Amino acid sequence: MTWQKRLARSKRNAGFMIARIHQDRKGPPEQPGGPFRGKRAFQMRNNKNPMIAALMASMLMAACGGGGSSSDDGDSPASTALNAGAGAPSGAKGSCDAQTRGVNWDALMTEVCPNLSDYKLFTDASDPTAGPTRGGVPYDLSTALFSDYTTKYRFVFVPEGKTVSFDESEALDFPVGTVITKTFALPANTAMRDGDELVIETRLLIHRTDGWMALPYYWSSETDATLAIAGKRLTDLSTINNQGQTLTFDYAVPKAADCTSCHSIVPNLTGPDDQREQIFLPIGPKARYLNKDFTYPDGTVYNQLQYWAEGELLSGLPADFNSVEKAAVFNDETNVASLSDSELNDKARAYLDINCAHCHRADLTLPEGYAGAAGSSGVQLEYNRRYADAPGKFGVCKDPVAGGKDGYPYDVIPGNADESYLQFRIETTDSRHKMPELGRSTVHQEGALLIRSWINQLPLASCSPVP
Amino acid sequence: MRQSHTFKKLLLITAMSGGLLLAGCDGDDGKDGKDGADGQSAGGEASSSLAVTTSGFAIPGDAILVAPDAVDGDDITEALSVALFDLPEDALVVLPKGRFVVTESIVVNSASGLTLTGHGIHETVLDFSTSNGDDAFRFQGGNGITVRDMAVYEAPKNGIKATNVNGIHMTYTATVWEGELEANNGAYGLYPLKSQNVLLENNYAFGSADAGIYVGQSENIVVRNNTAKQNVAGIEIENSTMADVYNNIAVGNSGGILVFDLPGLDKAFGGNVRIFNNHAYSNNAANVGAGVVGLVPPGTGALILATSDVEMYNNQLTDNATTAVAITSYLLVDDDLANYPANYGATMGDGWSPTLKNVYLHNNTIARNGDDPQGALLQPIIDGYGSNMNSKGSPQTFPAILYDGIGELLSNTGDLAGFNALVGPDAQADGVNYDPYGAGDQICANSNINANPAPAYDEVNTGLVYPDDPADVTQVDGEGNPLPHLLIDQMVNNTYLNCVQPRLAPAVVNFRNNIYGCTGDDLAEAACAL
Structure with a gap:
């Protein structure tokens, strides 16, 4: 098990970021966003610690150079793109043993390597929470999938010379070669996520020429993570939650095959000769979840989408930035009791979307003829589904179809979360009933409270208790 | 620490x-x-x-x-x-x-x-x-997946689930939850969902708290030579199209064989389901299920719920304590018609309908059913047939064939015509409507065989909770709504449901480029000649 202290790590927060993007600019980016947004977005916060700043500078130097398998090793990149000098897949078969100076792109594209370090994604191979190899960009989401209270460290690596294409509703369109890393670390105390934490696993999403695939790596030692095709179950982990309670639970590193359960959309087979297959997709990096400020390692605070766009990593960002969908922020610090009805609704819808709608989705902005893996259930919880059009799609007054449980007559009973099967399912850890099916071994108390409050303030329906 | x-x-x-x-x-x-x-x-x-x-x-x-x-x-x-x-x-x-x-x-x-x-x-x-x-x-x-020659015991949730597969074949495979049938047994046993070309044969399903053998939202299905024992539902075909269910045994379940169309699912409705040459007997287990399946009255041989175009023939339906076959609209489950547009409007737009049409029961052998009718869903009906409050005015053996009739009656009176506005164009093109029933829409039960031993021979009945013809409505409440009439008559030489329907087409399963079912490998199978 790897215990890491953020303090110890902070000096390794290698400033791969290209601060000049911001320094070189003469004024705010051209965008019609409100003055507040523009001002805030452009605010820069320098690192208060000159020592660390100097360290970062030296690390930046050290990290420069290698383009992996690209041919321009050693040349200083002419481009100002965030992924300048990152290198790119060569198209040749890779090797897990290759000694690349940058990311081992070719291995990522063709090999299932036994160790995470084989891919050379982090400057310090023992630390997947910071210091990505040249070209890697950290990001986070406004509202995230609950994963047993872990803190997640996300990086995206886009091959040099490639850009991500904007999509207004679905996951951004990442080019072939893209690698997304997500590291899960359980904090000792969820109220102090900068403190001690247990780094458990790092998952890779790799966009190969034949589509996305996923690999789970388990931090089997202090120094490296090991491929875990069959997953890994850790027993009796514990954390102290924001309410000061000690929670103890098992934690399941998913099997490689499990990744597809959440990450795919499936064809509605239309006839006996329909041979279409499911399509594997990222879930989190959608515009609405990226559309928020992020504190970059050099202290810059900037809207992620704009940062990517100005860093030539993202193309197609609408000129009217206000038109970009923005999901509400929900996290364990959110005080649900103090939310207005509309805030509650916004946050609950974001929470249901990111926690449920990768499976519970159909139609809307999906490719024609595809649905989420639980599209067949009839419960659809997408962020951009209009509630008023069909409350039944949210489970309102809908009989549970598969399963069900005595005492919970409908999936959602507006005004009566206590007897809503959906509420029960997010509050149980019984694998017969729990939702989501994967990636949750303990109850997300804060999230459950959010949904409970949302159900209880929904407009009453025919199955609601008589007021 | x-x-x-x-x-x-x-x-x-x-x-x-x-x-x-x-x-x-x-x-x-x-x-x-x-x-x-x-x-x-x-x-x-x-x-x-x-x-x-x-x-x-x-x-x-x-x-x-x-x-x-x-x-x-x-x-x-x-x-x-x-x-x-x-x-x-x-x-x-x-x-x-x-x-x-x-x-x-x-x-x-x-x-x-x-x-x-x-x-x-x-x-x-x-x-x-x-x-x-x-x-x-x-x-x-x-595609083209076979599971065979194995048994899965005590799954926490479902046994063997297959979703979005084109070509799923399970054979000589068992899903088992041992011991008593309890609510916390697993849900579905053999469980193809949203699939094409489904072949389930020679399997054994025991102890599911939902359906032992369940095919949902799928098309082109053959379910044959299986045994489903002591599940809540033995075999269930739900929102599925082109299914042949034959040569199976369903015993000791709460409900033996179910054909359901449930609201709100992605595949809104099924149909063209043939149930033949099965033996559904002694399906008298207490119902420990939840959700809609939890409503199935214990003692039900077969239940056809809100599914149109179903042909059920040459089955042996015996020793089921409530009824051999219940045929019912969804109105029996939810009679709050005023809220149908709010609660089911979207799924009705996609073609789900609470009514059912063209269900044809023939040549089934029916014996020794109905001696202890049960189920909260049916309780008023059970009480009526067991008392003077039915069309004969004296206690009757509970109908072996029970049809609710209310969906048909309300269609025929025009009371459901308002739902037509909900039906989307694709569903309209598929013939979904709430117009009065034509001849081809009728529920028919003919040439079924009374196999009761004497002296109980006369106690095989057909019952209609509501008359299907508005002209036969004689009892209404203060607002003019029809009341249950609890019509009942003998099944043989029948007064009720005395009509015939065209035969349905057989299901065809193409698995790894071989054809299975009555038009394929079972061309010579006796059941396929029935």
């Missing part, structure tokens, strides 16, 4: 290549041999086969062996997960012989041509009673 965790090395994940899985055969001598007559053999592989399953399936020499050296009680989770990840096309994966523990769900994605076999339905048993997962097996996507 945080305990430190001892790190245990992953079990030889890196050895996943070759050695671990492809270890040579341990020289099974095949002494358990074949005892099945009709199992499909692997063809000309016999000379090089490693073993022959009890159903007669010859395992070829190049099969991938999972944990071949495992002994009874071993946990084979890891070997199984690794073997089923990233499979080559047309892989044949063999589970060892014995009873083994599996502690996680086994998920298989987009497998093409996979055969997963054990050594026999009794010879290879996987025990999921300590599993941390939910389903025992889940096949997601893929």
